[in-house]
Amino acid sequence: MTNITVQCARLRAQIGRHLVVASIIVGAATMSACASGGVGTRAAQWGSSPSAVVIENNSWDRVTVYISRGDQLWRLGDVGALGRTEFPVQRLGFLADGRSTFLVAHPLAGQSFRSEQFMFPTGGVAVWTIENQSGLSHVSVR
8 A cells, every 4th residue: 555655656756847847948938938029129129210200390389299100190299389399209109110101280270281201210300390381391301
C-alpha cells in the first residue's frame, strides 16, 4: 500500500515540475512578444507621426479649428483674433501615412471654411495662415 502512495507522490511531483517549466517557458515567450510588439511599435509610430498644427489667425474673428481625414472631424481648439496657437496632434493618433488631410475653421460669426488638402510628412508641422478673406488663407507644411 505504501509503495503505491510513494509512486503516486513521485508522479505528482514530476508532473508538477513539468508544469512549472512549461509555464515559465510560456510566460517568457509571452513577455518577449509583448515587449517587441508593444512599446517598440508605439515608439516607432510616435516617431513617424506629425508633430503639430500651427494656426496663425490673421483675421478679426475668433475661430474654432478642426482637423479632418476622410469622414472624421477632430476639434483642435480655439484661436483668438490676430492670434497664433500650436496644437500637438500626437494625442489624436495621427500618423504620416500619406492620407489627405484638411483643416476646417468655424468663425464665431460668419461661414465655415476649409483649407486645401495636404499631407503630413514624418515629424512635420503644418502651418495654416488664416486671413480675413478666406480665399487668401493657405497651408504650408514644414
